[in-house]
Amino acid sequence: MWRSLRPIGHSDASGGYRRYAWTGADADCRLWFQAQAEARGLDYEVDRNGNQWAWLGDPARGDAVVTGSHLDSVPDGGAFDGPLGVVSSFAALDELRARKVQFRRPLALTNFGDEEGARFGLACVGSRLAAGQLSKEKAYELRDAEGVSLPQAMERAGYDPDAIGPDPERLARIGAFVELHVEQGRALDLTGDQVGIASAIWPHGRWRFDFRGEANHAGTTRLVDRRDPMLSYAETVLAARREAELAGAVATFGKISVEPNGVNAIPSLVRGWLDSRAADQSTLDQTVTAIEKAAREYADRHGIDLSVVRESFTPVVEFEHALRDELGRLLGGEVPVLGTGAGHDAGILSSVIPTAMLFVRNPTGVSHSPAEFAAEDDCVAGVRALADVLEGLACS
Ligand code: HGY
Ligand code: MN
Ligand code: MN
Secondary structure, three states: HHHHHHHHEOOOOOOOOOOOOOOHHHHHHHHHHHHHHOOOEEEEEOOOOOOOOEEEOHHOOOOOEEEEEEOOOOOOOOOOOHHHHHHHHHHHHHHHHHHHOOOOOOEEEEEOOOOOOOOOOOOOOHHHHHOOOOHHHHHHHEEEEOOOEEEHHHHHHOOHHOOOOOOHHHHEEEEEEEEEOOOOOHHHHOOOOOEEEEEEEEEEEEEEEEEEOOOEEEOOOOOOOOOOHHHHHHHHHHHHHHHHHHHHHEEEEEEEOOOEOOOOOOEEEEEEEEEEOOOOOHHHHHHHHHHHHHHHHHHHHHHHHEEEEEEEEEEEEOOOOHHHHHHHHOOOOOOOEEEOOOOOOOHOOOOOEEEEEEEEOOOOOOOOOOOOOOOOHHHHHHHHHHHHHHHHHHOO
């Protein structure tokens, strides 16, 4: 199963994945999910927001146990972030069938669309729409780098954008959602465990900084006559690191766009995207406020016009204690419980249904990179743990 998914959206140039929402690679991932579902005799469907579901049992009975993750990637992301959870869901079902368990609750496996927000800039679009955390109007405002809107992209991929919106009836049928995910850190490697349970997700967000200056000739314009936005951007990146270190937060400028982006032209506009996260809301607020203040002071001193727009935000998630502890019991009580700075669909859905997460050891902790890795025996341990959890929740 893993090998059949591996080539989809793979870039030979980078060794990473380019599986962006509503692109051809995304369509191929979706076909893969549907084929895996139908090969197991599951009832396959796509919801109004494009999320894929594979049901065992009648959803209308309610109190379903659902497991899954996402198949889309960040630019040149790794093979495991998202796909490990989806592949493990199908493998755990295979394991449960081998155990000849009797399901007493409906079970569903899912692929949530556009979790990474790589194309339209907003994380967890599929689950946010379903949970009512993203309005249809706001979703219609999303544009990719070429100016293609989310609804246009959905339509070109054969989906009806008019249908998107909250899906309370569907979510009301879910009693518990469990997402297995490769760990994006080294906590399990340090404790020597193959599997962990999530306690919380840090609050995190994405802010777009637009620095507007004055385009001019790189060779003939005196330094004193320049209004070069690149300097304000550079100063802001350094301020972000300083402020994050001071506050014990993290801050990253990983994406930039420059207009006109010519080697011999002083830019008119530099756009930088800040990703910042912290263990609590007040630290995050303090960090981002300080970064913006430093950016504005420098920009003002150099005649640069600055605008800052928050494009994505996820408040702190504390996974429901009862379900978290139930997973611990089902896994024998020895499994470490750990927080994460990475966002997930399980975090978004936790606002409307009980959700939990299982992490699988990542020996290097590296993620959002082609170097992301998890050892096969750790992945198998993850499948067994997910099967134990699903059996405990849906079968006994
Ligand atoms: O950015 C995140 O934390 C997640 O990978 N979308
Ligand atoms: Mn990710
Ligand atoms: Mn992920």
